[in-house]
Amino acid sequence: MLQKTLRWFEKRLEPYPPAEPTQPPKGLLAFCMHFTRGAWPWLLLMASFTAAIATLEIFLFGFLGDVVNWLSTADRETFLAEEGQWLFLMGGALLLLVLISASNAFIIHQTLLGNLPQRIRWLAHRYLLNQSMSYFQDEFAGRIATKLMQTALSVREVVMKLLDVLVYVTVSFTGAIFLAASADWRLAVPFVIWLGGYALILRYFIPKLGRISEAQADARSLMTGRIVDTYTNISTVKLFSHSTREERYSRDGMDEFLGTVYRQMRMVSKVQISIDIINALLLLAIGFVGISLWVTGDMTPGAVAVAGALVLRFQGMSQWIMWEMSALFENIGVVRDGINSISLPQMVQDKPGAKQLGRVKGDVRFDGVRFEYARVNAEGEDDVRHAAVIDDLDLHLRPGEKIGLVGRSGAGKSTIVNLLLRFYDLNAGRILIDDEDIADVTQETLRANVGVVTQDTSLLHRSVRDNISYGRPDATEQEIINAAKLAEAHEFILGLEDAKGRKGYDAHVGERGVKLSGGQRQRIAIARVLLKDAPILVLDEATSALDSEVEAAIQDQFDLLMRNKTVIAIAHRLSTIAAMDRLIVLDAGKIVEQGTHAELIEANGHYARLWQRQSGGFIDVEATEAAQ
Numbered sequence: 001m002l003q004k005t006l007r008w009f010e011k012r013l014e015p016y017p018p019a020e021p022t023q024p025p026k027g028l029l030a031f032c033m034h035f036t037r038g039a040w041p042w043l044l045l046m047a048s049f050t051a052a053i054a055t056l057e058i059f060l061f062g063f064l065g066d067v068v069n070w071l072s073t074a075d076r077e078t079f080l081a082e083e084g085q086w087l088f089l090m091g092g093a094l095l096l097l098v099l100i101s102a103s104n105a106f107i108i109h110q111t112l113l114g115n116l117p118q119r120i121r122w123l124a125h126r127y128l129l130n131q132s133m134s135y136f137q138d139e140f141a142g143r144i145a146t147k148l149m150q151t152a153l154s155v156r157e158v159v160m161k162l163l164d165v166l167v168y169v170t171v172s173f174t175g176a177i178f179l180a181a182s183a184d185w186r187l188a189v190p191f192v193i194w195l196g197g198y199a200l201i202l203r204y205f206i207p208k209l210g211r212i213s214e215a216q217a218d219a220r221s222l223m224t225g226r227i228v229d230t231y232t233n234i235s236t237v238k239l240f241s242h243s244t245r246e247e248r249y250s251r252d253g254m255d256e257f258l259g260t261v262y263r264q265m266r267m268v269s270k271v272q273i274s275i276d277i278i279n280a281l282l283l284l285a286i287g288f289v290g291i292s293l294w295v296t297g298d299m300t301p302g303a304v305a306v307a308g309a310l311v312l313r314f315q316g317m318s319q320w321i322m323w324e325m326s327a328l329f330e331n332i333g334v335v336r337d338g339i340n341s342i343s344l345p346q347m348v349q350d351k352p353g354a355k356q357l358g359r360v361k362g363d364v365r366f367d368g369v370r371f372e373y374a375r376v377n378a379e380g381e382d383d384v385r386h387a388a389v390i391d392d393l394d395l396h397l398r399p400g401e402k403i404g405l406v407g408r409s410g411a412g413k414s415t416i417v418n419l420l421l422r423f424y425d426l427n428a429g430r431i432l433i434d435d436e437d438i439a440d441v442t443q444e445t446l447r448a449n450v451g452v453v454t455q456d457t458s459l460l461h462r463s464v465r466d467n468i469s470y471g472r473p474d475a476t477e478q479e480i481i482n483a484a485k486l487a488e489a490h491e492f493i494l495g496l497e498d499a500k501g502r503k504g505y506d507a508h509v510g511e512r513g514v515k516l517s518g519g520q521r522q523r524i525a526i527a528r529v530l531l532k533d534a535p536i537l538v539l540d541e542a543t544s545a546l547d548s549e550v551e552a553a554i555q556d557q558f559d560l561l562m563r564n565k566t567v568i569a570i571a572h573r574l575s576t577i578a579a580m581d582r583l584i585v586l587d588a589g590k591i592v593e594q595g596t597h598a599e600l601i602e603a604n605g606h607y608a609r610l611w612q613r614q615s616g617g618f619i620d621v622e623a624t625e626a627a628q
Helices: 002-010 028-035 040-073 079-112 115-129 133-137 141-183 185-232 234-239 243-295 301-342 413-420 443-448 464-469 477-486 490-494 518-532 548-562 597-603 606-612 621-627
Strands: 364-371 374-376 382-385 390-397 402-406 428-433 450-453 536-540 566-570 582-587 590-595
Touching (some): 002 079, 028 115, 028 141, 040 079, 040 141, 040 301, 079 115, 079 141, 115 141, 115 301, 141 185, 185 234, 185 243, 185 301, 234 243, 243 301, 364 413, 390 413, 390 590, 402 413, 413 536, 413 566, 443 450, 450 518, 464 477, 477 518, 518 548, 582 597, 582 606, 590 597, 590 606, 597 606
Parallel strands (some): 402 566, 402 582, 450 536, 536 566
Antiparallel strands (some): 364 390, 364 428, 374 382, 582 590
16 A cells, blocks of 8 residues: 555656756756656645644644643643643644645655756756757866766755755744743743844855855865876876876866865854854743743743753754755755856757758758857857858759869868758758758758768767667668678677677677777778668768778678768778769868869869878878968
């Protein structure tokens, strides 16, 4: 029965809401409201139960005073007959308190504590997945993930503490003062004065703790980001023998975090001492007033006992409240820090009513394209602009045409690919695929029509099978194996085994494919694109990680991969793209030459100079730059 009840409460709040996530607002309250939509019926029910619990506790305190008075004056033989109904009422109140407390515990622990932060993580993660490439290039991946996780928990804590703790405290304090005043108004005066002093302490210290906590949250995410950055690039650290340097780099982040902890703890000690002082003064004042009124016959022993019990209750609650308020403002600091990372506009968004782009023929046209990179500030506005990377570009690729982009580093080759994939929006002009402006179609269906193999092959920390089928998740096992064979990857895949004993296509490849060689990662990436079989193919230094023997072995497969596809190829090793239908020579974001390899050599222009300066088949970048 209990298990069924627990499971019922666990299913009251959907942890993975299906609604499309939107940009969260920047205000603290609005941000919290945004991520707790759908949970408010249960949050308000929790607050109502909390208020009921506090009210019943005050009622029982008052009843305890009556019991003391009865016991001091009642006849033992007639006591139960005269006061039994009141004792029965107190028993009923206790039972009601247990039932309400149990229901509140189910709501808090089963419905809210697990589901609410998961709901926030899900919404925020889905929103961040649609952020532009520049967003992820400007931040540590570990720092973003840390802020996501911390913010989800902190939003839950802020909302639940405000509704649970503050409601409980408000009802308890109000009820206690009313109970003291019902015995004698003079007994309530010390409580009112104490409450004013306590409020002043909170007003002075809490904002300071909040500012320290905000700095601490940022320092914590920076510290985590630095550590994750070191672990992610551990091969580079070891290659350059920089373990000591990384220790200093991480320690600087840890020191910054520890500094905020020291500042926080100093402030907490001051708060603790201040509360101890006013608590002691309250106990003295209540003792003096209560005993004085009892001496003059204006107060019963029960009222004095209740007042003393309330003081002790206040002392315990005041320490608890202070820690809860400190935690509340620490979480507020974390939320504010998270807002700065999460509540940013998505710089590349689908237009309302964007079309679904079906499978295309591969006609690609760049029409007057101009683009410049810009850094975006926290308000989503352009902060710094740079010179145009692509300037008034006109380029037409016919279906099935294969072109090579040529030019020194920074000429704009990779930017053209990024713009085709709509990782960034244009400053001017348009890009058309089969006469459809890519700004008018959904990003998902656009990228479904483009297969990409890059020089920086990044694999997911999943199985080989998952990585290859990422190109087409509904592919059969045989189709996955066939793609691996075409990419000359099947044989080495069968020999793989990870630390958990998974073998072959089940073996996991490590973060970013770190357990594989560069050539192995590249061949799995090629298999992934072969399986995707998109009509437009981008090869960005696709064979740079392959040795000559492997490159020659899969050249026929590359020919198969490119068959009947529109191809854009980038390579510093010009010999790998010399056989393309057309070569486009770029300089400073503009087309300076185009034609076949033979035509461009004969023209003896920019391309011919690049070809002559090749060293081992690669563009001599330094010589080229010196010549510009």
